[in-house]
Amino acid sequence: MDNLKYFNSSFWVTGIGLILGLVLGYLYTNTITGALSTLFIVAILAVLEVSLSFDNAVVNAKVLNNMTDIWRHRFITWGMLIAVFGMRLVFPLLIVGITAHLNPFATLHLAIFDPDKYAEILTAARIQISGFGGAFLAMVALKYFFDKEKEIHWVKIIEEPLTKVGRIEAVELGLVMFLMYMISTSMPAHEAHEFIVAGIFGLITYILVDGVGALMEIDEKDIESMHKASAAMFVYLEVLDASFSFDGVIGAFALTNNIFVIMIGLGIGAMFVRSLTIMLVEKGTLAEYRYLEHGAFYAIAVLAVIMLTEELFHIPEVVTGLAGAVLIALAIWSSIQWNRKKAVE
Numbered sequence: 001m002d003n004l005k006y007f008n009s010s011f012w013v014t015g016i017g018l019i020l021g022l023v024l025g026y027l028y029t030n031t032i033t034g035a036l037s038t039l040f041i042v043a044i045l046a047v048l049e050v051s052l053s054f055d056n057a058v059v060n061a062k063v064l065n066n067m068t069d070i071w072r073h074r075f076i077t078w079g080m081l082i083a084v085f086g087m088r089l090v091f092p093l094l095i096v097g098i099t100a101h102l103n104p105f106a107t108l109h110l111a112i113f114d115p116d117k118y119a120e121i122l123t124a125a126r127i128q129i130s131g132f133g134g135a136f137l138a139m140v141a142l143k144y145f146f147d148k149e150k151e152i153h154w155v156k157i158i159e160e161p162l163t164k165v166g167r168i169e170a171v172e173l174g175l176v177m178f179l180m181y182m183i184s185t186s187m188p189a190h191e192a193h194e195f196i197v198a199g200i201f202g203l204i205t206y207i208l209v210d211g212v213g214a215l216m217e218i219d220e221k222d223i224e225s226m227h228k229a230s231a232a233m234f235v236y237l238e239v240l241d242a243s244f245s246f247d248g249v250i251g252a253f254a255l256t257n258n259i260f261v262i263m264i265g266l267g268i269g270a271m272f273v274r275s276l277t278i279m280l281v282e283k284g285t286l287a288e289y290r291y292l293e294h295g296a297f298y299a300i301a302v303l304a305v306i307m308l309t310e311e312l313f314h315i316p317e318v319v320t321g322l323a324g325a326v327l328i329a330l331a332i333w334s335s336i337q338w339n340r341k342k343a344v345e
Contacts, residue, residue, distance in 0.1 A: 006275050006276075006278055006279040006282070007272065007275045007276075007279075009076075009271065009275065010268075010271045010272045010274075010275045013267070013268055013271045014046070014268050014271075014272075017042060017046070017264045017265070017267065017268045018039055018042060018043070020264055021038050021039045021041070021042035021261060021264055021265070022035045022036075022038065022039050023035075024038055024258070024260055024261060024264075025037060025038025025039060025261075026038075028258065038256075038258075038261055041255050041256050041261055041265065042261060042264050042265040042268070043265070044255060044265070045252055045255065045256075045261070045262060045264075045265025045266055045268075045269065046265050046266070046268035046269040046272070047269070048252070048265075048266075048269065049265070049266045049268070049269020049270060049272075049273070050269045050272050050273060051322070051324070051325060052303075052320060052324065053245075053269065053270070053273045054273070054276070054296075054299075054324060054325060054328055055295070055296040055297075055299035055300055055303070055324045055327070055328060056240065056241065056273060056296075056300075057273045057274075057276040057277045057280060058280065058286070058292055058293060058295070058296035058328070059140070059240065059293075059296050059297070059300065060075075060237055060240070060241075060273075060274075060277040061277050061280035061281045061285070061286055062286060062293055063233050063236065063237055064233075064237075064277060064278075064281045065281055065286070066229070066230075066233065067230040067233050067234070068230045070230075071230035071231065071233070071234055072278070072281070074234060075234060075237060075274070075277075076274055076278065078234075079234070079237065079238060079241070079274065080270070080271060080274060082238055082241075083238075083241055083245070083267070083270045083274075084263060084266075084267035084270060084271075085263070087241065087242050087245045087249070088245065088249060088262065088263040088266045088267055088270070089259060089260075089263045091242070091245075091249075092122055092249055092259065093107050093108060093111060093259070094107075095122060095125050095128075095129070096110070096111070096118055096121045096122050096125075099121055099122075099124065099125050100121050111259045112259075115257030115258060115259070116257055118257065118259070119253045119257045122253065123253060126310075126311070127191050127194050127195050127198070127311055128194050128195070128197075128198040129198070130195070130198075130307045130308060130310055130311065131180070131194070131195040131196070131197070131198030131199040131202065131308070132198040132199065132201055132202040132205075133202065133242075133307050134199070134202070134304050134305075134306075134307030134308035135176055135180060135198075135199040135200075135202030135203050135206070135304075135308070136202040136203075136205060136206050136239070136240075137300050137301075137303055137304035137307065138172075138176045138179070138301070138304035138305075138308065139172060139173070139176055139202075139203065139206040139210075140206070140240065140297075140300055140304075141297050141298075141300040141301035141304055142172035142175060142176065142301070143172055143210070144297045145158075145159060145162045145163075145166075145297065145301075146162055146163070146165060146166030146171055146172050147163065147166055148163050148164070148166040148167050149163075150163050150166075152290065152291075152294075153294075154291040154294035154295070154331065154334060155294075159294075173203065173207075176199075176203065177199075177203070179308065180195070180196060180199045180308065181196070183195070183308055183309060183312065184196050186312055187311060187312075191311065195311070199308075205239060206239075209232075209235060209236045209239050210236070241270075245266070245270075249262065249266065252265065252266060288335075288339075289331070289332055289335035289336070290334075290335045290338050290339070291331040291332075291334045291335045291338070292328070292331050292332055292335060293331075294331055295327045295328045295329075295330060295331025295332070296327075296328065296331070298327045298331075299323065299324035299327045299328060302320075302323050302324065302327070303320060303323075303324065306320055306323075
């Protein structure tokens with residue numbers, strides 16, 4: 001019961017979101033059946049978002065451990081607004097506007113009054129979205145596994161050799177670029193160009209965000225330097241959240257073309273992910289479960305590969321979510337086994 005206090009705000013957001021879903025459903029269909037159908041879609045989207053982003057919560061918790069209290073609070077408040085309105089509403093509108101050469105008002109009008117056309121344009125931009133998000137997430141995962149200072153290994157046969165290879169400068173960058181090139185050779189020429197360009201921008205974004213964080217070294221005795229470093233981490237977390245949200249936003253159109261229903265459903269899920277992140281930080285769960293962090297980064301690596309290759313092999317979003325959940329569960333189980341073994345010793 002003590003853990004439920006971390007989700008009080010999430011339950012409030014869920015209640016408000018479900019009510020808004022009912023109202024929207026009735027306004028669009030003028031029927032009780034339509035309202036209930038929309039309510040169900042909102043609930044499914046919330047579950048989809050949580051299942052796809054559980055590994056995101058674990059990685060977020062790792063970063064939040066090094067942030068000041070004020071920036072942790074801002075992650076819940078400012079970050080929530082950015083996650084819901086920025087990434088689940090404004091960003092898809094921006095993609096459609098740029099792709100279709102429409103101004104913001106025309107794009108919003110299209111989304112509200114011609115949702116089928118809006119969904120078609122957004123889905124057509126999937127190659128660029130996959131290239132950008134996949135490249136960024138691949139760098140996040142490989143940076144962790146290639147860390148030459150990493151001492152704790154879950155799957156030793158894989159991780160120990162990777163830490164040794166990590167002594168080679170920028171090896172993860174070269175590996176991602178090579179992977180992108182190999183994937184692009186199986187695509188039509190125009191799609192390959194779009195994929196490579198988007199991937200390069202994903203790599204540049206990662207380098208910039210990671211570089212800013214590296215420049216702002218943390219001095220625990222200097223409050224100002226800690227705030228600056230925390231601000232850089234906040235930006236990193238928002239970009240990471242954006243990369244995770246791409247797949248969910250695109251996948252949501254399989255259930256509905258209504259951008260407001262999508263925003264509400266995914267927003268509820270995003271709030272639960274943030275509440276879970278705070279709980280992991282304050283209860284010290286990462287320290288308690290030795291391999292939980294490893295499972296999260298394996299899940300990120302799987303998601304990155306799926307995003308990068310989804311134009312060649314389409315994998316349903318539910319499979320993506322389950323893959324991450326299974327890896328997290330295995331990591332927790334392995335951690336419990338390790339803790340029991342140590343207790344016996």
